[in-house]
Amino acid sequence: MVAPPAEAPAAAVLPAPPPPAATVPAGPTATEAAAAQWYLKDPKLDGVPGIGDTRAYAELLKNRVPTAVIVAVIDGGIDTAHVDLKPILWTNAKEIPGNGLDDDKNGYIDDVHGWNFLGGADGRSVGDESLEVTRIVAKYRPRFRGKARTAVPAAQRAEFDLYTKAEKAFTARTKQETDRAAQVEDMSGPLKMMVGALKKDLNVERLDTATLHRAQATNENLRNLSRALDQNLRQMGLADTDALEKELVSGAREERNLLDNSLNLKFNPRAEIVKDNPDDVNQRFYGNNDLHGPDPLHGTHVSGIIAAVRDNNLGVQGVAGPLVRIMTVRAVPNGDERDKDVANGIRYAVDNGAKIINMSFGKEFSPQRPAVEAAFKYAAAHDVLLVHAAGNENDNLDVSNHYPAALTLAGQPFPNLLTVGASSAKDDASLPAEFSNYGKKQVDVFAPGVAIYSTLPGNTYGMESGTSMASPVTAGVAAVLKSYFPTLTAVQLKDIIRRSAQVHHTLVRVPGTDKKADFTTLSITGGVVDLYEAIKLAETVAK
Known part of the structure; x- marks a missing residue:
């Protein structure tokens, strides 16, 4: 699936809720949009x-x-x-x-x-759902794991080659996501503390790009933090640091979901739901x-x-x-x-x-x-x-x-x-x-x-x-x-x-x-x- 760099997490596999009633949104004016x-x-x-x-x-x-x-x-x-x-x-x-x-x-x-x-x-x-690489490994690992290519019948070697490539990619992706999940989860706490300290120093309740851009914090560390947050918000198209914190929480949840579901060799909701x-x-x-x-x-x-x-x-x-x-x-x-x-x-x-x-x-x-x-x-x-x-x-x-x-x-x-x-x-x-x-x-x-x-x-x-x-x-x-x-x-x-x-x-x-x-x-x-x-x-x- 092609997902944006900061994709919102999907809900659990449950019956779909009824769509919300159509009301006039409390959204932007035509000019703002x-x-x-x-x-x-x-x-x-x-x-x-x-x-x-x-x-x-x-x-x-x-x-x-x-x-x-x-x-x-x-x-x-x-x-x-x-x-x-x-x-x-x-x-x-x-x-x-x-x-x-x-x-x-x-x-x-x-x-x-x-x-x-x-x-x-x-x-x-x-x-x-699982990733395609996960599905390939789950399908062929019982048949090919530990075998040399020469020990595989010629008619199965194309499948063996696919499995070998997928197994390598699956191992690398699992390690990558495990490391990334730990990193993202470790960032949530410090970010919250730093944002809180900057809000207190500037005596504001909300840190948006305008506030950060003109902010004059009392020490060099907080001034550097202000500049870094301003740059991150602008690059990500986010309104304020509250949105940034939500993105981080969302990212941590998505990483965990990848490990628990997308890279889980036993995860197969389709068999229970679609049954094709x-x-x-x-x-x-x-x-x-x-x-x-x-x-x-x-x-x-x-x-x-x-x-x-x-x-x-x-x-x-x-x-x-x-x-x-x-x-x-x-x-x-x-x-x-x-x-x-x-x-x-x-x-x-x-x-x-x-x-x-x-x-x-x-x-x-x-x-x-x-x-x-x-x-x-x-x-x-x-x-x-x-x-x-x-x-x-x-x-x-x-x-x-x-x-x-x-x-x-x-x-x-x-x-x-x-x-x-x-x-x-x-x-x-x-x-x-x-x-x-x-x-x-x-x-x-x-x-x-x-x-x-x-x-x-x-x-x-x-x-x-x-x-x-x-x-x-x-x-x-x-x-x-x-x-x-x-x-x-x-x-x-x-x-x-x-x-x-x-x-x-x-x-x-x-x-x-x-x-x-x-x-x-x-x-x-x-x-x-x-x-x-x-x-x-x-x-x-x-x-």
């Missing part, structure tokens, strides 16, 4: 490496008539009652809600707004219609980026609108998604009319890769664009394996797939997000993915960072193009987004290293998605 949504600004007018969304609507789209477009979001769930999302949900008009029947005969009962491939017939849904055969990639009709799931934070945030209502004078503005609709496909747990669910999610979206599919997830191993690749090709055959998050491991994808991969098993690019890295709000050394994966051969383009303000469950709003956010920014751009220029094909959408990207020759820090490089060397295009320029190009292509 506009200021927070830096990524909608224009690089030329505003001097910010955003996508030119606001300018595009004001100048290029005001006299054009949009058409309906369905964007599928394959993710962890969505708060369908959110006031900024409820009006833009895709609705299956052929399905009668709540009658327990498959009215449209598509194999999925009551799939009114989408489908949940992580659900069971009893209404429960998988929340926490995970190894049968041809099995398609399983799950339920619970789109909320145990933790819809990630999918709610992603969906709002793409298409939150633009004209209701509250909350946030989605990149796309007004006739773009979100189809929810729940296939990504808190852990690693399964190849089978990804393939089925894509096929479900394609069969039910989606023309763009956002995929903000990823993992290190893909044992059923052919099934996913076949689904990619199925989408291509039906003229559907796939938009995928590059990942948050600050890796070079040209030398490190991450899935779903941008290339076929034969090493060829998919004509209908865009892989997206994350960029920041400053055109300086920090332009590529420090966590973002990159690659001159396998990452098509970058898009804003740092401190992205969008919808959160319970009619709330907040900032998240990750390539998980950059991908829906790009999917939103594709949706705008498809809505206003409906004749454009998936291949043309990909080409236009790549050719119109704002190229930056900025000297930047290569993610995960101390090295400097020209930003253009980090992706195929060397640019950041630009809706304004994409529309201008689409006007010539669609004629």
Whole structure:
């Protein structure tokens, strides 16, 4: 699963609670939200490496008539009652809600707004899941542990090689997370004490960035602490030190959850809840219609980026609108998604009319890769664009394996797939997000993915960072193009987004290293998605 650097923890595996009632959120005003949504600004007018969304609507789209477009979001769930999302949900008009029947005969009962491939017939849904590396080790360790490759029958050596690689990765990851959990847990207490001391010294109850920036503490240690906290809050897009403390607690809980569940060889909630055969990639009709799931934070945030209502004078503005609709496909747990669910999610979206599919997830191993690749090709055959998050491991994808991969098993690019890295709000050394994966051969383009303000469950709003956010920014751009220029094909959408990207020759820090490089060397295009320029190009292509 592609998670932002500071991801909220998932709930336990329990029946999903009913979604909250839709009420007007006590959120930001339209003016406040506009200021927070830096990524909608224009690089030329505003001097910010955003996508030119606001300018595009004001100048290029005001006299054009949009058409309906369905964007599928394959993710962890969505708060369908959110006031900024409820009006833009895709609705299956052929399905009668709540009658327990498959009215449209598509194999999925009551799939009114989408489908949940992580659900069971009893209404429960998988929340926490193991990592793919854990599942591989659990499956093959009893057969191969302690054996030499020469002692394994030739017909099993491919599986043995997969196990050997996974065993090594599993051991390293377990140690890494054990050390990290201890480190994060050890930081919570000292941070609380230091923040308390600084509040007392400054005689304030709240330490936000403005207070920290102008703070004049009484000694050098506290002044240094004030500067460090100010910098951390700004980098993480947090409002104050209380939010920072919550993030640390959340991070400690997530690390512990990784060890207890994701890296637990005996943890297998799917067997009890979904009760399918995970190894049968041809099995398609399983799950339920619970789109909320145990933790819809990630999918709610992603969906709002793409298409939150633009004209209701509250909350946030989605990149796309007004006739773009979100189809929810729940296939990504808190852990690693399964190849089978990804393939089925894509096929479900394609069969039910989606023309763009956002995929903000990823993992290190893909044992059923052919099934996913076949689904990619199925989408291509039906003229559907796939938009995928590059990942948050600050890796070079040209030398490190991450899935779903941008290339076929034969090493060829998919004509209908865009892989997206994350960029920041400053055109300086920090332009590529420090966590973002990159690659001159396998990452098509970058898009804003740092401190992205969008919808959160319970009619709330907040900032998240990750390539998980950059991908829906790009999917939103594709949706705008498809809505206003409906004749454009998936291949043309990909080409236009790549050719119109704002190229930056900025000297930047290569993610995960101390090295400097020209930003253009980090992706195929060397640019950041630009809706304004994409529309201008689409006007010539669609004629």
